[in-house]
Amino acid sequence: MHKEFLMGNAAIALGAVASGVNVVAGYPGTPSTEVLETIAKHRPDDVYVEWSVNEKAAMELAAGASYSGARTLVTMKQVGLNVASDPLMSLEYIGVKGGMVILVADDPGPISSQTEQDTRHFAAFSKLPCFDPSSAQEAYEMIQEAYEYSEKYNTPVFLRPTTRVCHGYASVSVKDPEEYTVHTPEGFVKDSKRWVIFPRLSYQNHQKIEARNVELADIFSSYEKNKIYPACDTFADSRKGIVSGGISFTYAMETLIETGMVRHLKISTPHPFPEKLAAQFLDGLDEVLCLEELDPVIERELTYICGKYHLPVKILGKLTHNTANAGENTRDSVDTYIRTFLDLPVKEQQKLTDVPPLPVRPPVLCAGCPHRASFYAVKKAMQGRKTIFCGDIGCYTLGNARPLDMVDTCLCMGAGLNIAQGVEKIEPDTACFAFVGDSTFFASAITGVVNAVYNQANMTLVVLDNSTTAMTGHQPHPGTGRTVMGEIVQKINIEQVLRGIGVQDVETVNPLDHEAAVSCVKELADKPGVKAIIFKSPCIAVTKPGTPMHVDISSCIHCKKCIRELGCPAIITEDGNVSIDSSMCTGCGLCSQICPVHAIKGGKQHD
């Protein structure tokens, strides 16, 4: 063993490698992405790693490998599990041979997600065991234990960390490579009674699953990471207790070190719930405060157990409005909950008085981002027309910010296309646009194009192709021509895909050539049917910047059109003059093309 300073996600990755994982697949999504990336970086030669086209593909691939005896890991964020839920809900009945861990990172807040959904519910829904780590060290150990449970019970197992566990760093004790488990897959053994799902098999396996989960609830009652921390002398006679899970456990411990320890139960396996341990904890208490994020999963379980065992204990938490029922817990909010619960004085939060107005910094598209040019071209081309701009998931969601204001809807991965189709059914006189990034296009928009084309939609699809998966940190995808294992492969060409589906009008344009981009939009928008524009220009983070632009002060007329219309962070005002921050400017040249007096010079040229 040795110590390493690791991000929670990296600890999970090294835990999987130490378990002898053979196959790893996932789709990027904050806060889960670094798990797969770390394995790709540190993998032994015989470990297969891929960024799959989406979470469903990843889970199906992992299922096949696990059927063949491999230890597998599937990684995704919480909304990714919605995409993978189809294979998940059936795999539950079939089970696996090699250990399979489904890593789903939840995002209380939410900090970078559409939803505050709770994967612990999905674990109960799919009847699968779920491990909920509270720290990087615990996550490292838990994933190794999860593989053992998975193989012992031939079932996929969830590991569900949340953002603060995923992205928190700690000094973690990890194994040396000599201590790693070596797992050699047996290979696929044909057995249609085991691997082919049929109603009769599902019925039989359903019974077995229910029996197994009762057994697991007992076993988890003595699992060392489900633990009762006894009260200290100060609270020895107290009839109050605290139950926590995940990062909230660490916040609670920090406060309890200061106040003195009351009886405290940590839940590390929210499903199957360690019922006997919980009943033992509740016995003799009058009131219990539940500290958890997202949904009141622990709280409901305890309320149920109180009923089942006739325990006169008041269970407090989200359902009783003692804790917030939305948003993430913080060190300070948990401190307040606990002190209030224990009738201790709540810490006075230092209030800043007479603070000068603080700068507001909403995230914006980077200086030089080609998405800005694409949105601006469509905006200009469609000025004065009745339009709707359906956005999608990625950096380009930021096109909603002023001054661009070019995202009217955003729902989930790949949804924009068919939302545009739906709007057009009700408002046929509206020019309907759907914007989708290249990675999202491959992940979940292709079937949407097929739907729109076959069902005779009238709309314009705009593919924002920046040759990477930018928002999550530049992962490769089928259009990039490389894999996460470093292989150079045949790119899948988006234009050919669209033509293959039957889109008649497909144009590929460089959005940074403003005039050409505008005329292309104008030309295509009025054609009937589904037509597509591919705005192709690489993300500035994956290309070398050009020479920065500069403003010729003598010819600038201070109209500030560049600032008012583009919202580029590199265009600033200094002492009343417009100027370009050369440390940010990439020389994309969009501003120089819209300046009415050509006062912005330099940068790339577009003929």
Next chain:
Amino acid sequence: MIKNIVLCGVGGQGTVLASKLLAAAAMEQNIPVMSAETIGMAQRGGSVFSHVRIGEGLYSPMIAAGTADLIIGFEPGETVRMLPYLKEGGHVVVSTRAIKPVTATLSESNYDSEPMLEYLKQNVPNLTLIDADKACAEIGSSKVLNMILLGTALRTGVLDFNLEDIEHVMLRTLPEKFHAMNLQALNYTK
């Protein structure tokens, strides 16, 4: 004895590397360390922070309000935003250069460093201001702000390392061609 540090600024300023070096220095001396930082959408020009906690008996990577021994501020407004974390008598080291948000340019609101610095002077007894533009110009690179701030922070004596500890991990972490410049930045005194 646990030491709590907040580093704050705007995405892209180098707060993450500075917090990594602090953590590496602690690891070097076998002191437990935890940290947490902003990752994701906010990195695109938004406010960013790192919490670094060094010492025995840590559970949470996040710091409670009113408990930071030190705030290393890469930007005046962001430093004021983080002041609720500072404990009584805590130190603040701050770069005086304001970074204007796009919203300020658009709305022509006048966000400037002066009122922020004035506020810090009035509310923080242990305050060190760094003229980052001047320092970076003297060293000849705009990329060394984090090392200038880190060096200054260590000289306050709040942390239990000395400058050599950080120099040591910096030399080990960064490519050789950046060593001279960063050594100069760590040792910069106005």
